[in-house]
Amino acid sequence: MTGFLIVLLAIASAWSVAAWLVWRARPSGRDGAARLLSTAVAALDRPEWGRAMTAELASVEDPRERWRFAAGCALVALTPRPGRPTAVGVAAVAAVAGCVALAAHFELEQPGARLGPVGTALLVAVLAGSLWLALCPPPALAARGLAVGVALLVGAGLVGASRLALTSEFGLGSGIFFYLFLACPLLLAAVGAASRSLLAGVQTVVWATVLGTLTVFCVGLAEALHWHDATGLLIFDGEGGRPVGTNLPDFVTGLFVLPLWWLAFGLIGAAARNRPRADPFV
Amino acid sequence: MARTRRLSAQATAVMLALADDPSAWRYGYDLSRQLGIKAGTMYPVLMRLSERGWLETSWEAEPAPGRPPRHLYRLTADGLAWLRAGAPATAPRPQPA
Numbered sequence: 001m002t003g004f005l006i007v008l009l010a011i012a013s014a015w016s017v018a019a020w021l022v023w024r025a026r027p028s029g030r031d032g033a034a035r036l037l038s039t040a041v042a043a044l045d046r047p048e049w050g051r052a053m054t055a056e057l058a059s060v061e062d063p064r065e066r067w068r069f070a071a072g073c074a075l076v077a078l079t080p081r082p083g084r085p086t087a088v089g090v091a092a093v094a095a096v097a098g099c100v101a102l103a104a105h106f107e108l109e110q111p112g113a114r115l116g117p118v119g120t121a122l123l124v125a126v127l128a129g130s131l132w133l134a135l136c137p138p139p140a141l142a143a144r145g146l147a148v149g150v151a152l153l154v155g156a157g158l159v160g161a162s163r164l165a166l167t168s169e170f171g172l173g174s175g176i177f178f179y180l181f182l183a184c185p186l187l188l189a190a191v192g193a194a195s196r197s198l199l200a201g202v203q204t205v206v207w208a209t210v211l212g213t214l215t216v217f218c219v220g221l222a223e224a225l226h227w228h229d230a231t232g233l234l235i236f237d238g239e240g241g242r243p244v245g246t247n248l249p250d251f252v253t254g255l256f257v258l259p260l261w262w263l264a265f266g267l268i269g270a271a272a273r274n275r276p277r278a279d280p281f282v
Numbered sequence: 283m284a285r286t287r288r289l290s291a292q293a294t295a296v297m298l299a300l301a302d303d304p305s306a307w308r309y310g311y312d313l314s315r316q317l318g319i320k321a322g323t324m325y326p327v328l329m330r331l332s333e334r335g336w337l338e339t340s341w342e343a344e345p346a347p348g349r350p351p352r353h354l355y356r357l358t359a360d361g362l363a364w365l366r367a368g369a370p371a372t373a374p375r376p377q378p379a
Contacts, residue, residue: 049329052353053321055345056311059352069311072321079322 007257014264021271025198033057033070040074042199043140049076080136088143088207091151092134095214096127099255102221106248110225113245119252126255130210144200147207150191154184154208155215162223166230176235180216180258185265188212192269201270209263216258217251224251292319293327297336300357301365307340307354328355336361 027042029035037057041050053073060066085093103123106113115123137143157179165175188205195201224235228244236250289297295317300308314324331337338358342351357365 046329048353049325051350052310052339053325055342055350055352056309056321058349059309059346060311069314069321072323073325075322076325079326 011257011260011264014261014268018264018267018271021268022198025271025274031063031066033063033066036067037070037073040070040077040140043077045139045142077140078138080132080138085135086143088145088148088211089134089137091148092130092207092211092214095151095211095218096131096134098218099123099127099214102218103248103252106221106245110243110245110248112243113248115249115252119249122256123252126259130214133207133210140199140203141206142203144204144207146191146204147211150187150204150208151211151215154187154212155219157183157187158216158219159223162220162227162235166227176220177237180254181261184212184216184258185262188262188266189269192266192271193273195270195273198270198274201273202267205263205266205270209259209266212262213255213258217255220251220254221247290327292317292323293331295319296324296327296331297357297361297365300337300355301362304357304362307356309352310355313355331361334360336364 027035027038029038034054034057037054041047041053044050053076057066057069057073060069103115107115133141158176161175161179161183168175188208191208192201192205195204220235224247225244227233227235228247231240233240234242234244234247234250236247236254296313296319299313299317310324310328311321313319314321317324319327328337332339332355336358338356340354342354345351
């Protein structure tokens with residue numbers, strides 16, 4: 001219980017910092033409605049229509065009506081529109097398929113792999129959300145190709161960390177923990193900071209987080225089999241004496257916790273680099 | 283192919299409103315208020331009609347002082363022809379808010 005509270009506190013703290021930095025980097029504007037619209041149109045994939053909405057808002061005087069108009073326009077940026085699948089989207093679909101295959105393999109073939117209703121619901125919700133983003137992303141979350149590279153790096157790093165931990169005498173298990181909870185979020189923060197704008201940073205870290213955590217689930221479960229064969233231990237915490245299938249619920253929890261943790265760091269990186277200015281989203 | 287697809291009730295209402303005076307340029311916000319269509323629906327409709335070539339767009343030549351030029355819309359000849367062909371005869375008009 002104490003461990004759970006510490007994780008919760010750490011995630012809440014990271015998100016507080018991220019929210020403060022994003023708020024600091026928000027666009028300037030006449031009022032909240034103008035700032036909301038300015039943020040939304042920056043995320044819109046059609047600049048001319050964004051300018052049209054902004055000009056219309058300038059002619060609306062009533063504060064309530066301004067909010068109503070700005071919120072309506074913001075919806076346009078957030079509402080998914082069916083379009084051609086992107087390479088990043090296809091990669092995400094493949095990653096989801098890999099997760100389903102591995103989860104099914106563990107559930108059906110490996111001893112001790114019992115997710116239960118909560119775990120199953122969590123897994124289905126995360127995979128369905130990832131699939132939705134892959135197939136029908138809102139214009140505000142346009143796919144960024146760099147995310148695929150980051151996810152591959154995360155996967156390769158996990159294999160490296162896993163094999164390194166297996167061959168070293170110390171830190172069995174803790175190496176994976178530090179890799180996932182320290183190195184990966186720092187990588188995401190660096191990716192966010194390297195982006196040319198706050199919007200590009202947010203888009204890249206969202207996609208990198210989604211693809212990265214799906215990759216960790218697939219690669220991690222495959223490595224977990226290798227670990228158990230070699231040492232009889234669980235990969236996440238190095239615990240022994242438990243069946244290999246017990247890794248599945250651990251990784252489902254990771255599928256929920258890791259994105260929360262990584263995304264906060266990615267946003268911190270993206271927002272910290274973009275100082276307040278007229279329109280940081282452009 | 284897009285030309286043969288059915289229009290939504292809102293899109294048809296926008297076309298009919300613009301057809302009231304085909305030569306006049308209209309603002310998106312005014313159309314939205316006249317037809318009781320929210321901005322979140324109106325702009326995607328305007329975008330789609332423009333992509334179909336049924337809507338012509340322009341920027342205000344002389345904006346109000348201190349304000350950016352507004353976007354203007356009116357029907358194209360193709361848009362008018364589609365209306366005159368009677369396609370929207372069965373489409374309901376949304377009620378003004």
